[in-house]
Amino acid sequence: MTIDVSKWPFGVNQDNQVDFDEADKSLAMAVKAKDPTLKLCMGCGTCSAGCTAGALTDFNIRQMFLLLNRGRNDEVAEKINNCMLCGKCILGCPRGVNTRNVILTIREVLEK
Amino acid sequence: MANVTIIGGGVAGMAAAGVLTKRGHEVTLMERDSKLGGHVGKWYKVFPDITDASEIVDELKGDLNGVKIKTNADVKEIEKSGKKFKVNGTSADAVLIAAGFEPFDATLKEEYGYGIYDNVVTSLELDEMLKTGKLKTKDGKTPKSVGLVHCVGSRDEKVNNNYCSRVCCTNVIKSGIEIKEHYPGTDVFCFYMDVRAYGRGYEELYRKSQEECGVTFIRSRLSEANENADKTLLLRVEDTLAGKPMKINVDLLVLMVGMCPSVNAGSLKNSIGLETGDDRFFKTKNKHSANNESNIPGVFYAGATTGPKSIVESITDGRAAAAEIHSYLS
Ligand code: SF4
Numbered sequence A: 001m002t003i004d005v006s007k008w009p010f011g012v013n014q015d016n017q018v019d020f021d022e023a024d025k026s027l028a029m030a031v032k033a034k035d036p037t038l039k040l041c042m043g044c045g046t047c048s049a050g051c052t053a054g055a056l057t058d059f060n061i062r063q064m065f066l067l068l069n070r071g072r073n074d075e076v077a078e079k080i081n082n083c084m085l086c087g088k089c090i091l092g093c094p095r096g097v098n099t100r101n102v103i104l105t106i107r108e109v110l111e112k
Numbered sequence B: 001m002a003n004v005t006i007i008g009g010g011v012a013g014m015a016a017a018g019v020l021t022k023r024g025h026e027v028t029l030m031e032r033d034s035k036l037g038g039h040v041g042k043w044y045k046v047f048p049d050i051t052d053a054s055e056i057v058d059e060l061k062g063d064l065n066g067v068k069i070k071t072n073a074d075v076k077e078i079e080k081s082g083k084k085f086k087v088n089g090t091s092a093d094a095v096l097i098a099a100g101f102e103p104f105d106a107t108l109k110e111e112y113g114y115g116i117y118d119n120v121v122t123s124l125e126l127d128e129m130l131k132t133g134k135l136k137t138k139d140g141k142t143p144k145s146v147g148l149v150h151c152v153g154s155r156d157e158k159v160n161n162n163y164c165s166r167v168c169c170t171n172v173i174k175s176g177i178e179i180k181e182h183y184p185g186t187d188v189f190c191f192y193m194d195v196r197a198y199g200r201g202y203e204e205l206y207r208k209s210q211e212e213c214g215v216t217f218i219r220s221r222l223s224e225a226n227e228n229a230d231k232t233l234l235l236r237v238e239d240t241l242a243g244k245p246m247k248i249n250v251d252l253l254v255l256m257v258g259m260c261p262s263v264n265a266g267s268l269k270n271s272i273g274l275e276t277g278d279d280r281f282f283k284t285k286n287k288h289s290a291n292n293e294s295n296i297p298g299v300f301y302a303g304a305t306t307g308p309k310s311i312v313e314s315i316t317d318g319r320a321a322a323a324e325i326h327s328y329l330s
């Protein structure tokens, strides 16, 4: 039986927890299949510290990778086009993530 | 009674020599520098108890009665014939390689400005400044702020060092405490990805640095440093916990350089066919139960020659290697 909480005489807050079991990891998996270097991201933020787009807007390339891994694909889709593809982020990455290519791959997979 | 030659007179080699001579072996200790002690012999205070490094070296020296010490003896190769070895002309029944490490060459991280900007120094230079009581910028002023950068030359594919150097995190913490205790008006900022304070008393030191000394930790990895007109440094990082790029100026920037294999590791390896790992440090026969043995019977390893180690680990490892050598010779 489904409970219709809207009929209850008091408000119910939405669950604030991330339900990681339900998260959609398919985009992350598809991107990693095409560019496995993304698997090595350790979230250090070297890329985002020097990012040309990140200096002026709230675009954060490290966070893009994290959101992707957490299945927050709508947010990724909404923001990923803010990258200007300058390639500066690749220069510093200590894990050899091919960042620019990962961004292109995300765009490509999202288009499908 | 057998002859044992030890290559390297740092703490691991000295610790091993002390045990082997007590067990009745003829020990020759070869050190490339003019005096024993290795890196530890040059340092000031060491963690976790902020003890004088010289005390450790003196204590180990006290055990070396009867050991033949050869300083200014740079060993680049080992000769082998049958079960015997020859090192710089001295014959031996067993050889212990305790060749230690080389500090990472900070000029390779050009974006950090070492050797280019006035006020970028390495952790070794910071230690020297603290030892001589002269924590100063190039123009002779006490810095109002110091930035300590973790993982310089470690965990970095760009310089071909994927490994963690293990001790630099705790060295940052210790250095932060020392700076704050001697220069309370100086702000200390640490740029870390993870704090790997793994040993006994290290986490407690981390707590002390925050609670008692007010050292600030910013989760980030330095992207680049630029020199301002007044010779201070503008740093760019992402504050990854806040999720925002951050700029911050410091008067002095300290690069915590990691450990690289000894410059002689390559030639020693090639001279008798030893093995190294992907990290270029010597590879032991077994990482668990034969961690002092090489692939050649009679050749053993101790200390940072098999990868970054703390002082206590190097000493313990030296003594463990000595026990292995004693068994091998008996
Ligand atoms: S620099 Fe590389 S490892 Fe660091 S957050 Fe960016 S992609 Fe990940």
Ligand code: SF4
Binding pocket: A047, A050, A051, A052, A053, A054, A061, A082, A083, A084, A085, A086, A087, A088, A089, A090, A099, A100, A103
């Ligand atoms: S390629 Fe995109 S993410 Fe990378 S630095 Fe340039 S704008 Fe930023």
Ligand code: SF4
Binding pocket: B150, B151, B152, B154, B155, B163, B164, B165, B166, B167, B168, B169, B170, B194, B195, B196, B256, B258
């Ligand atoms: S010990 Fe800390 S500073 Fe040193 S390489 Fe490891 S994580 Fe980096």
